[in-house]
Amino acid sequence: MKNILSALVVAVSLSAPLYAQQDxxxxxxxxxxxxxxxxxxxxxxxxxxxxxxxxxxxxxxxxxxxxxxxxxxxxxxxxxxxxxxxxxxxDRGEAERAVVVGTNEKLNVLALGGSVATPAEGIEAEVLEVELLSDLRKHGEEVYGKIVFVNKPWEESLVETDVAYGLNSGQRSRGPVEVAKLGGIAYLFRSLSSSAIDDYPHTGGTRYVEGIDSIPALAISAVGGNRLSDILKENPKTRLFLKNTSSWKxxxxxxxxxxxxxxxxxxxxxxxxxxxxxxxxxxxxxxxxxxxxxxxxxxxxxxxxxxxxxxxxxxxxxxxxxxxxxxxxxxxxxxxxxxxxxxxxxxxxxxxxxxxxxxxxxxxxxxxxxxxxxxxxxxxxxxxxxxxxxxxxxxxxxxxxxxxxxxxxxxxxxxxxxxxxxxxxxxxxxxxxxxxxxxxxxxxxxxxxxxxxxxxxxxx
Ligand SMILES: [Zn+2]
Missing domain, CATH: 3.40.630.10 (Zn peptidases)
Known part of the structure; x- marks a missing residue:
């Protein structure tokens, strides 16, 4: 019995490596x-x-x-x-435009996927910057008639960028609805870029809910977002012009x-x-x-x-x-x-x-x-x-x-x-x-x- 058992042990221990060798x-x-x-x-x-x-x-x-x-x-x-x-x-339509009114400074933007268009003449309004959509409630009536700019920086310390993406991507999809509920007229979202020195806007899906106004939704590059934030710190009354012509076909x-x-x-x-x-x-x-x-x-x-x-x-x-x-x-x-x-x-x-x-x-x-x-x-x-x-x-x-x-x-x-x-x-x-x-x-x-x-x- 003992011999059979040890023979089995030998057979198993030999065959396993052989299998692994073939693989x-x-x-x-x-x-x-x-x-x-x-x-x-x-x-x-x-x-x-x-x-x-x-x-x-x-x-x-x-x-x-x-x-x-x-x-x-x-x-x-x-x-x-x-x-x-x-x-x-x-369909995205024509190239989007974001321009600081007064200085004519251009910021790089892309419509988020699924976004409706601005009126043909574009939108011009003051900008309310927040880091989180949940901060909007604190601002209450201030949101009305404004472009809401959600500017949450990327969590750069995470090597697992997929997790960093997940931390912020919910705000991309929920933004237009949350902003429209409070009377905001457009949504500007800091791009989900892992680099703060990136001047390319990143698109991605967003969504609307029936019964709540569909407002234009655009992504601004990380560099553009930092720049806009600086401009707003200097003059919170700064107005921004936005135009996009995208639509569902x-x-x-x-x-x-x-x-x-x-x-x-x-x-x-x-x-x-x-x-x-x-x-x-x-x-x-x-x-x-x-x-x-x-x-x-x-x-x-x-x-x-x-x-x-x-x-x-x-x-x-x-x-x-x-x-x-x-x-x-x-x-x-x-x-x-x-x-x-x-x-x-x-x-x-x-x-x-x-x-x-x-x-x-x-x-x-x-x-x-x-x-x-x-x-x-x-x-x-x-x-x-x-x-x-x-x-x-x-x-x-x-x-x-x-x-x-x-x-x-x-x-x-x-x-x-x-x-x-x-x-x-x-x-x-x-x-x-x-x-x-x-x-x-x-x-x-x-x-x-x-x-x-x-x-x-x-x-x-
Ligand atoms: Zn993919």
């Missing part, structure tokens, strides 16, 4: 393929330079859909198709782009991977989210190129309209739920294509601990990828995941230092992406996809 060898092949033959960077060049920014409902968004579909059709997927998604199309018929690579052992069990294909209408949507779409596609291409045969069905999804309504992920979830699909895991990339750091994982603490023990060592020393922490899924996975509470979800994390310097700005262009960093991220995602496909059953 380690596979990861090395993946990284080699991605660095030498990766196509994410070249595809990103086409998406950003030939197509450009692609807000949902625009002709460019549809061009990106059809081009993405043709890219997928060039690979050996079993099925490539479009999933119908209706989106509301918002109605419902447009659009699509998610989907490709399936059929599983050889458990074809009915699905691993969903992807990111959103739409972008804001400034810059080129390079890091947000050209790198996420082109990166996840190239991760699959890498495995195909290495002759891999997936055990489960791998489904690549490019979601439409993450930025301004999450219609694509809502639709994806609705249909998957209707079909009673078994989605066992999800991988999303939508936090930039900088040097890869790891993955946030939506799973039980026990499963996360197992992943840290089993998978993290495969990445850490050789590939500098070491973040495997319990955390939130990507936005799109989170939306459809409401129907799939047990799906294990991985949110790809690239280095967070610079993402919110260019997020939703004219700076988010192809040139801001480094090929080596991008392809390293592709390899990390492909490696994770391989491990999930091979070993996810151990987590169930």
């Amino acid at each position: 380690s060898a596979m990861l090395s092949k993946i990284y080699h393929e991605s660095f030498y033959n990766g196509q994410a960077y070249d595809n990103l060049r086409y998406l950003t330079k030939e197509i450009g920014h692609r807000i949902a409902g625009s002709p460019k968004a549809e061009e990106a859909v059809l081009w993405s579909k043709s890219l997928m059709e060039k690979l050996s997927f079993d099925k490539v198709y479009l999933q119908d998604v209706d989106v509301r199309h918002w 109605g419902i447009v018929h659009s699509h998610n782009v989907i490709a399936e690579w059929r599983g050889t052992e458990k074809p009915d069990e699905i691993i969903t991977i992807g990111g959103h294909i739409d972008s804001w209408d400034v810059g080129e949507g390079a890091h947000d989210n050209g790198t996420g779409t082109m990166g996840t596609l190239d991760a699959i291409r890498t495995l195909m190129q290495l002759g891999y045969r997936p055990r489960h069905t791998i489904r690549l999804v490019f979601y439409m309209n993450e930025e301004n309504g999450v219609n694509g992920s809502l639709k994806y979830g609705e249909i998957a739920k209707e079909k009673n699909e078994k989605i066992i895991a999800a991988i999303e990339s939508d936090l930039g294509g900088f040097a890869p750091r790891g993955f946030d994982i939506k799973a039980s603490a026990e499963h996360v601990a197992w992943i840290q023990q089993q998978w993290k060592p495969l990445f850490e020393e050789k590939f500098w990828v070491s973040r495997f922490l319990k955390g939130s899924p990507g936005v799109d996975s989170g939306v459809w995941g409401r129907h799939f509470p047990n799906t294990v979800m991985f949110n790809f994390r690239s280095d967070p230092h610079r993402y919110f310097d260019l997020h939703h700005t004219a700076k988010d262009v192809f040139e801001a992406v480094d090929r080596r960093e991008l392809q390293s991220g592709v390899a990390a995602i492909a490696s994770l996809l391989y491990l999930v496909d091979q070993q996810i059953d151990k987590l169930q």
Whole structure:
């Protein structure tokens, strides 16, 4: 008995490293393929330079859909198709203007996504500056007839810029409603930029509520915000001129782009991977989210190129309209739920294509601990990828995941230092992406996809 037991112990202790050795060898092949033959960077060049920014409902968004579909059709997927998604199309109109009355000093602004226009002649009014929307109540009637300027600086001490973003982003979406309730006539919001020396305004979604006046809502650059604050300290009666011509254009018929690579052992069990294909209408949507779409596609291409045969069905999804309504992920979830699909895991990339750091994982603490023990060592020393922490899924996975509470979800994390310097700005262009960093991220995602496909059953 004792001998059998010790023989078993030896067998287990020998087989575990052997398993790990095979995985380690596979990861090395993946990284080699991605660095030498990766196509994410070249595809990103086409998406950003030939197509450009692609807000949902625009002709460019549809061009990106059809081009993405043709890219997928060039690979050996079993099925490539479009999933119908209706989106509301918002159009920015002419370049926005913000001018200090009297001195003619211009400040850099962008309308927030979804904003209504100012009257054709623009708005001219005094400005009330606060740091928090909740401070507005203290000002009471003072708000009436004013432009309200919410100027809360970025929490620069946080390396986790995603958390810093979350601290302030609620004021971007709630601002117009809170200001209009008190009779304010326009909303000016300090851009969600991680850099106080950034003079680019950052756009992003905002919203209105039925029954409360819709007032124009614009983002001012961090530099512009600091400047305006100084001007107001000198003369609190300073008047500001604002003009924008943006508007909602109605419902447009659009699509998610989907490709399936059929599983050889458990074809009915699905691993969903992807990111959103739409972008804001400034810059080129390079890091947000050209790198996420082109990166996840190239991760699959890498495995195909290495002759891999997936055990489960791998489904690549490019979601439409993450930025301004999450219609694509809502639709994806609705249909998957209707079909009673078994989605066992999800991988999303939508936090930039900088040097890869790891993955946030939506799973039980026990499963996360197992992943840290089993998978993290495969990445850490050789590939500098070491973040495997319990955390939130990507936005799109989170939306459809409401129907799939047990799906294990991985949110790809690239280095967070610079993402919110260019997020939703004219700076988010192809040139801001480094090929080596991008392809390293592709390899990390492909490696994770391989491990999930091979070993996810151990987590169930
Ligand atoms: Zn995004």
